[in-house]
Amino acid sequence: MRSSVRYPAANEILLTDCHLIDGVSDEPFERAYVEIRDGKFVASGPMSKAPRVKGLYEIDCQGRTVMPGLIDCHVHLVYAGSKNMEEAIRFPVETAVIHAVMHARAVLDSGYTAVREVGTIGNTSVAMRDAIRQRKIYGPKIVASGRGIGTTGSGNDLLPAHWESTGGRLVVDGVDAIRKAVRRQTREGVDNIKFIASGVEVHPTCFTWMTTISEDELRAGIEEAHRWGRSVAVHAQSYEAVKFALRWGADTIEHGTRLDEESIEMFKRSNAFLVPTLCTLYSVLLLGEKLGLSQKQRDEMKVNEPLWTGSIKAAYDAGVQIASGGDLGNRYPHGDNAKELSYLVQLGMKPMDVLRSATSIAARAIRRGDRFGSIKPGLEADFIVVDGDPLRDMDVLLDPARMNMVFQDGEMVAGSEWKEPREEMPIIRPPSCEGGHQH
Numbered sequence: 001m002r003s004s005v006r007y008p009a010a011n012e013i014l015l016t017d018c019h020l021i022d023g024v025s026d027e028p029f030e031r032a033y034v035e036i037r038d039g040k041f042v043a044s045g046p047m048s049k050a051p052r053v054k055g056l057y058e059i060d061c062q063g064r065t066v067m068p069g070l071i072d073c074h075v076h077l078v079y080a081g082s083k084n085m086e087e088a089i090r091f092p093v094e095t096a097v098i099h100a101v102m103h104a105r106a107v108l109d110s111g112y113t114a115v116r117e118v119g120t121i122g123n124t125s126v127a128m129r130d131a132i133r134q135r136k137i138y139g140p141k142i143v144a145s146g147r148g149i150g151t152t153g154s155g156n157d158l159l160p161a162h163w164e165s166t167g168g169r170l171v172v173d174g175v176d177a178i179r180k181a182v183r184r185q186t187r188e189g190v191d192n193i194k195f196i197a198s199g200v201e202v203h204p205t206c207f208t209w210m211t212t213i214s215e216d217e218l219r220a221g222i223e224e225a226h227r228w229g230r231s232v233a234v235h236a237q238s239y240e241a242v243k244f245a246l247r248w249g250a251d252t253i254e255h256g257t258r259l260d261e262e263s264i265e266m267f268k269r270s271n272a273f274l275v276p277t278l279c280t281l282y283s284v285l286l287l288g289e290k291l292g293l294s295q296k297q298r299d300e301m302k303v304n305e306p307l308w309t310g311s312i313k314a315a316y317d318a319g320v321q322i323a324s325g326g327d328l329g330n331r332y333p334h335g336d337n338a339k340e341l342s343y344l345v346q347l348g349m350k351p352m353d354v355l356r357s358a359t360s361i362a363a364r365a366i367r368r369g370d371r372f373g374s375i376k377p378g379l380e381a382d383f384i385v386v387d388g389d390p391l392r393d394m395d396v397l398l399d400p401a402r403m404n405m406v407f408q409d410g411e412m413v414a415g416s417e418w419k420e421p422r423e424e425m426p427i428i429r430p431p432s433c434e435g436g437h438q439h
Ligand SMILES: [Zn+2]
Pocket: 074, 076, 118, 119, 327
């Protein structure tokens, strides 16, 4: 149970002597201050302009990095690092929820203050989103999807035919069925709809180069989602799936393993974001043998590697908006989300562009740019204080000892300098017991 005690208790905080990365600007600011009031950023600037008001709770950052809380646009909090998808989705909803609660804490501890869930078991990500919003449990702010929607035989249809379908994936065919699936998920309270438009490498018979949905089906799904005010993420690893998705206005393309000149042109003419998920690729290449992943999966990733890295590089060079997301829960454990940022640097992205892809650009990709993702007056004060400079060495974000403070809405909620409030648990009794027997 999350305590209602806040630390620090001040509702006005002044961060001083910051190495400030605001999530938007091209360059960091040295010796900067940031002022926070009632959970929102109020002002920032050089130390010489810092307010000298009594009653501000001052945190002397001593030159440490202050930057927006990180955002991961592609996570599955219910996945527990399973070896294959049969294993990942065979958990009952009850177990999935317990995993998700544990993983949410790990993600927050690693400096990620918001995530977009792109495929859950049952309706877990909506329940998680609401519990975190109501401060019942700790975790990142969540943009929630329901179960991924895909067709028979697709990367979504993973169980052998003689098994009953689980709560993990939604297998539907035809325009009407897809519209209905979207409508049901809106009723269940999702923010985002996830479609599976191509194969996945974990599937035994469905390959990433295959397009597994018809253009009519995907068009109907995207139209329906947008009609109900929901954003759309499309798993697209084939050339054609990317084009279907972009043609009909998908908000984000997940993975983008195969992009050609035409799809990059389409990207630039759209408002869509690319979520590369390089962790998916490298976790199979680097851990495949050790984890005993299937030969098909490992072989396919070897084929995909040059296509994938080439596609992301070409998109970056062409100015496509890249929002980072690691697809964690698959092989790499939750909490290692910042590995994705190191891979993006290795790929040749400028470190500042990588940090923007995990802050202001990520926030816009998940339609939350007006709420958080940069250190700007009026935005929610979600930020981290890091001992080290990720612009020089992105790996500092992976070191729990350097992740000193993690704040959400101006409240410290995690980090090596955070101490869990140790107040007594409140005793809650149902009303009928009041004044009755004590057990
Ligand atoms: Zn995924």
